[in-house]
Amino acid sequence: MTILVVAEHENGAVAPATLNTVAAAAKVGGDIHVLVAGQNVGGVAESAAKIAGVAKVLVADNAAYANTLPENVAPLIVELAKGYSHVLAPATTNGKNILPRVAALLDVDQISEIITVESADTFKRPIYAGNAIATVQSSAAVKVITVRTTGFDAVAAEGGSAAVEAVAAAHDAGISAFVGEELAKSDRPELTAAKIVVSGGRGMGNGDNFKHLYTLADKLGAAVGASRAAVDAGFVPNDMQVGQTGKIVAPQLYIAVGISGAIQHLAGMKDSRVIVAINKDEEAPIFQVADYGLVADLFEAVPELEKLV
Amino acid sequence: MKVLVAVKRVVDYNVKVRVKADNSGVDLANVKMSMNPFCEIAVEEAVRLKEKGVASEIVVVSVGPTTAQEQLRTALALGADRAILVEAADELNSLAVAKALKAIVDKEQPQLVILGKQAIDSDNNQTGQMLAALTGFAQGTFASKVEVAGDKLNVTREIDGGLQTVALNLPAIVTTDLRLNEPRYASLPNIMKAKKKPLETVTPDALGVSLASTTKTIKVEAPAARSAGIKVKSVAELVEKLKNEAKVI
Structure with a gap:
C-alpha cells in the first residue's frame, strides 16, 4: 500500500494541517508520498521532504496550480492516484474543495472528515453535527479521504529525508481563474492550531466588544474564535467561526464567552481538553459541556480574568 | 439563463438526533424533517437572480424519497418555477446523488447549478464538487457572494484564511455558505400557488x-458523552482551578 497525501501549504510553507494528515496516513500504514501542487513551491517541497515518515515528495510546480484551483488540481491528482491505495487531504476549505472532485473523476465515494483509522479500509467519522459517529468501510480501489485534523496528533515537521521528484503533468482546464483574496491578518496563533482558544458569541453585543477577548487572548497566547451568531451579526469575519460548518478546534483550553452553545457550535469545539463557559444565563446549554462554568456578566468577568491570568 | 437548484430533505436543524439502540443509524421515526438549511440559501439565491432579471427559469430538483416532494413544494412556494424528484431510497451517497443530478443537467442544460455546501445529516460536503467533476463545469464552493459579469460568474468564497474571489466560465456550479443571503419565508398565497406548479417524478x-x-x-454510535463539570463562584476560583487542577494556564 502506498498513500498519497495532498499537502496544504500557504505563503511558501507547509501548513500544520498537512502534519495531521500524514499522521492519519501513518495509521493506515504503508509508504507515504506527499504531493505539493502550486506555483513556485520548490521550498514547500523541500520542507515537506523533512516531514517525519514521508518516503517521497512529488512536486507539481506550474502556473496552472497557483491558488490550487480545483478544476486544474483535481485532474493532476486523478492522474497520480492510479498508483495509490489511498489519497488523503486535510479537511480544510481547500481539501474539501478539491477532493470530492477527485473522487467523482475516479468514480468512487469520498469519505469525509475521518476522526479515526480503524483499519486500512475502515474509518470513523462524525455525522449530524457530531451527534453520531459512523463507522464506514470502503471497497474503492483508491480510497479518497479527507482528514479532520483534530483527530490526529501532528507528526514531526523535521527528521525525515524524503526524495523529491518533479511531476511534469500540467493540467489547465481553462474554465476558472483566481481574481483575488482578502485574508485576515493576525499576529495571534492560527485558530485550528492554537493551544488556547477564546471565543465570543452573540452575548458580546457588538464587534467592538471583541477587544476584551483580544486583550485576554494576547495575555494567554490564544487564538480568538466566534460562534455563528457573532459572525452572522457582523461582529467579526467568517474566518473566525467555530462550529459544524466553520472551523473545528480541539485546543487544550477553550474559553466560551457569551456563547449559548447551539449544537452546531458544540460540534466545532467539544473535543477541546478543558472547556470554560462564561455566560450570564445559567440555563445556557454550553454549561452542559463545560468543565468550569461561571455564571457572570462577561463585561465584568473577562477584564477580571485578564488581570488574574 | 436557466438555473437549476438541488435540495435535500433532512432532519430539521433544531432536532437533537438519537442513535438507534441496534447501532444501525439514527432514529428518524416521528422526527421533524425540513429542507437542508444550505439548500434554502441556494433556493433564495436563485430567486434573487430571477428577481434581478438574470435568471429566466428556476428548476428545483431533489434526489430522495417520495416525501421529498414536501421540500420541493416549499421551494416552489419560495419562487422556483417547476420541480423534479428523482425518486430513490434514503441514504444515498453523494456520488450517487451527483450522478442523478448530472443526468438532470444533461436534460435541462442549465447555465448555473446552485447547491448547498453540505447537508446537515451526512455532513459530507461533496455533492456540488462531484457534480462539477462529472459535468466538467467550474465550481465556486462555499459562496458568500455570486455575481454574473458578462459570460463569467464571479464567486466570493469563504475560505479558512478569509475570502477568495474566483471567476468561472458558465455553465458553473455554486455551493452556498451561510452568509450568501438570508432566506425568506414562503407566504400563504405562494404556498397555495405552489400546489399548482409542475412537479415531475423520474426514477434513476x-x-x-x-x-x-x-x-x-x-455502525453508528453515540459520541463519547462529555459530562458537565462544575460551576465556579468567581473569576478568582476559575483561575485557581485552571492553574492548579486543569493545569492549562
Whole structure:
C-alpha cells in the first residue's frame, strides 16, 4: 500500500494541517508520498521532504496550480492516484474543495472528515453535527479521504529525508481563474492550531466588544474564535467561526464567552481538553459541556480574568 | 439563463438526533424533517437572480424519497418555477446523488447549478464538487457572494484564511455558505400557488443512472458523552482551578 497525501501549504510553507494528515496516513500504514501542487513551491517541497515518515515528495510546480484551483488540481491528482491505495487531504476549505472532485473523476465515494483509522479500509467519522459517529468501510480501489485534523496528533515537521521528484503533468482546464483574496491578518496563533482558544458569541453585543477577548487572548497566547451568531451579526469575519460548518478546534483550553452553545457550535469545539463557559444565563446549554462554568456578566468577568491570568 | 437548484430533505436543524439502540443509524421515526438549511440559501439565491432579471427559469430538483416532494413544494412556494424528484431510497451517497443530478443537467442544460455546501445529516460536503467533476463545469464552493459579469460568474468564497474571489466560465456550479443571503419565508398565497406548479417524478433507472456505492456504513454510535463539570463562584476560583487542577494556564 502506498498513500498519497495532498499537502496544504500557504505563503511558501507547509501548513500544520498537512502534519495531521500524514499522521492519519501513518495509521493506515504503508509508504507515504506527499504531493505539493502550486506555483513556485520548490521550498514547500523541500520542507515537506523533512516531514517525519514521508518516503517521497512529488512536486507539481506550474502556473496552472497557483491558488490550487480545483478544476486544474483535481485532474493532476486523478492522474497520480492510479498508483495509490489511498489519497488523503486535510479537511480544510481547500481539501474539501478539491477532493470530492477527485473522487467523482475516479468514480468512487469520498469519505469525509475521518476522526479515526480503524483499519486500512475502515474509518470513523462524525455525522449530524457530531451527534453520531459512523463507522464506514470502503471497497474503492483508491480510497479518497479527507482528514479532520483534530483527530490526529501532528507528526514531526523535521527528521525525515524524503526524495523529491518533479511531476511534469500540467493540467489547465481553462474554465476558472483566481481574481483575488482578502485574508485576515493576525499576529495571534492560527485558530485550528492554537493551544488556547477564546471565543465570543452573540452575548458580546457588538464587534467592538471583541477587544476584551483580544486583550485576554494576547495575555494567554490564544487564538480568538466566534460562534455563528457573532459572525452572522457582523461582529467579526467568517474566518473566525467555530462550529459544524466553520472551523473545528480541539485546543487544550477553550474559553466560551457569551456563547449559548447551539449544537452546531458544540460540534466545532467539544473535543477541546478543558472547556470554560462564561455566560450570564445559567440555563445556557454550553454549561452542559463545560468543565468550569461561571455564571457572570462577561463585561465584568473577562477584564477580571485578564488581570488574574 | 436557466438555473437549476438541488435540495435535500433532512432532519430539521433544531432536532437533537438519537442513535438507534441496534447501532444501525439514527432514529428518524416521528422526527421533524425540513429542507437542508444550505439548500434554502441556494433556493433564495436563485430567486434573487430571477428577481434581478438574470435568471429566466428556476428548476428545483431533489434526489430522495417520495416525501421529498414536501421540500420541493416549499421551494416552489419560495419562487422556483417547476420541480423534479428523482425518486430513490434514503441514504444515498453523494456520488450517487451527483450522478442523478448530472443526468438532470444533461436534460435541462442549465447555465448555473446552485447547491448547498453540505447537508446537515451526512455532513459530507461533496455533492456540488462531484457534480462539477462529472459535468466538467467550474465550481465556486462555499459562496458568500455570486455575481454574473458578462459570460463569467464571479464567486466570493469563504475560505479558512478569509475570502477568495474566483471567476468561472458558465455553465458553473455554486455551493452556498451561510452568509450568501438570508432566506425568506414562503407566504400563504405562494404556498397555495405552489400546489399548482409542475412537479415531475423520474426514477434513476429511467435516467440511466447507477446508484452503486463503494462505501458501506457498518455502525453508528453515540459520541463519547462529555459530562458537565462544575460551576465556579468567581473569576478568582476559575483561575485557581485552571492553574492548579486543569493545569492549562
